[in-house]
Amino acid sequence: MRMAKGVEWALHTLLNLDMAGGGPVGSSQLAQAHGLPAPYLNKQLQQLSRAGLLASTPGPRGGFSLTRPLDAITLLDVVQAIEGDADMFQCTEIRCCGRIGELSPRPTGPCPVKNAMSRAEASWREALAAQTLAEIKAELDTGPVVGEIIRAALR
Amino acid sequence: MRMAKGVEWALHTLLNLDMAGGGPVGSSQLAQAHGLPAPYLNKQLQQLSRAGLLASTPGPRGGFSLTRPLDAITLLDVVQAIEGDADMFQCTEIRCCGRIGELSPRPTGPCPVKNAMSRAEASWREALAAQTLAEIKAELDTGPVVGEIIRAALR
DNA sequence: AATATCCAGGATATGTAATGTCCTGGATAG
DNA sequence: CTATCCAGGACATTACATATCCTGGATATT
Ligand code: SF4
Ligand code: SF4
Numbered sequence: 308m309r310m311a312k313g314v315e316w317a318l319h320t321l322l323n324l325d326m327a328g329g330g331p332v333g334s335s336q337l338a339q340a341h342g343l344p345a346p347y348l349n350k351q352l353q354q355l356s357r358a359g360l361l362a363s364t365p366g367p368r369g370g371f372s373l374t375r376p377l378d379a380i381t382l383l384d385v386v387q388a389i390e391g392d393a394d395m396f397q398c399t400e401i402r403c404c405g406r407i408g409e410l411s412p413r414p415t416g417p418c419p420v421k422n423a424m425s426r427a428e429a430s431w432r433e434a435l436a437a438q439t440l441a442e443i444k445a446e447l448d449t450g451p452v453v454g455e456i457i458r459a460a461l462r
Numbered sequence: 463m464r465m466a467k468g469v470e471w472a473l474h475t476l477l478n479l480d481m482a483g484g485g486p487v488g489s490s491q492l493a494q495a496h497g498l499p500a501p502y503l504n505k506q507l508q509q510l511s512r513a514g515l516l517a518s519t520p521g522p523r524g525g526f527s528l529t530r531p532l533d534a535i536t537l538l539d540v541v542q543a544i545e546g547d548a549d550m551f552q553c554t555e556i557r558c559c560g561r562i563g564e565l566s567p568r569p570t571g572p573c574p575v576k577n578a579m580s581r582a583e584a585s586w587r588e589a590l591a592a593q594t595l596a597e598i599k600a601e602l603d604t605g606p607v608v609g610e611i612i613r614a615a616l617r
Numbered sequence: 618a619a620t621a622t623c624c625a626g627g628a629t630a631t632g633t634a635a636t637g638t639c640c641t642g643g644a645t646a647g
Numbered sequence: 648c649t650a651t652c653c654a655g656g657a658c659a660t661t662a663c664a665t666a667t668c669c670t671g672g673a674t675a676t677t
Contacts, residue, residue, distance in 0.1 A: 310550045342560030347666050366674030367622040382578055395465045405497030406615035419601035423537055427589035434582035446574035460561035502637050521645030522651040
């Protein structure tokens with residue numbers, strides 16, 4: 308039930324890329340900006356790329372760049388790109404095993420337990436989708452100085 | 463990000479205990495009702511017990527019994543008893559590491575990222591708390607026959 | 618064309634937490 | 648006193664996230 312660290316990495320990397328100003332930035336620069344393991348961060352960036360949040364350009368002076376402005380990226384986009392979209396409650400059908408499973412008729416129709424869990428999860432995703440990275444950046448930003456620092460750190 | 467299987471086990475065990483009619487039921491009976499590993503289920507039951515959802519009576523003819531009716535038990539109660547109440551988004555403070563960490567001033571005030579995640583998580587818990595086991599039992603129950611079967615399986 | 622740089626992605630460790638097992642001790646009914 | 652059952656600590660096992668490495672392909676530069 309703990310969220311992958313990659314989500315935090317991806318969030319800050321996306322925010323940094325926005326500060327960087329559009330040009331592609333290499334994955335190793337992005338990694339050392341926060342002291343992250345470069346090869347692993349690279350994999351996460353690949354996932355973001357497959358999800359359509361990032362574009363990658365190979366070759367010298369290549370790297371990753373944002374495909375859309377921050378106000379078009381929600382927290383849900385990032386979480387789904389990193390964590391996948393599998394349900395957190397995954398049923399093992401224990402009701403059909405053991406004594407009760409043998410004695411009971413095979414259950415029919417949709418499962419109420421699963422339904423209730425899915426409703427809760429849906430409202431979680433909804434709340435995630437209601438937050439854009441632009442809003443978060445606005446609360447996080449502490450002035451133009453920070454932009455300079457980040458651009459310098461990404462050289 | 464996957465929920466522990468113990469949640470499913472606990473849910474069905476609580477529902478079964480309700481069917482059983484109030485008297486304490488041994489953990490091994492509860493386990494074989496669904497073909498679950500008895501010693502491990504026992505640990506989960508201990509957690510439910512510590513959370514106040516179950517009462518345990520030692521000695522012969524002992525076992526576990528519900529402490530309150532199903533309509534006073536929410537999904538959140540069960541999830542929290544099994545999974546604990548730790549946040550799913552746990553920050554590693556990467557913003558303070560690496561180049562950016564060294565160059566930037568130490569961030570002040572509450573973290574907007576964390577806040578947004580917490581809001582989403584809160585709305586998840588809220589949805590879980592809105593569902594009682596009694597409601598789920600009502601949708602799950604397929605008639606008085608099932609009650610008989612479960613009571614028989616728990617002998 | 619040759620070269621240096623950088624991403625893509627598979628194969629493979631390593632670490633950590635969930636899952637599963639075992640055993641000892643304490644409580645209680647008979 | 649004894650048989651039964653829970654409490655809980657100490658492991659073993661498994662699954663998964665985390666981390667590393669290496670090969671190949673793309674591209675800008677020379
Ligand atoms: S009743 Fe629902 S949660 Fe329980 S085993 Fe069946 S499908 Fe899974
Ligand atoms: S900005 Fe927030 S999420 Fe990012 S490292 Fe700091 S506390 Fe954690």
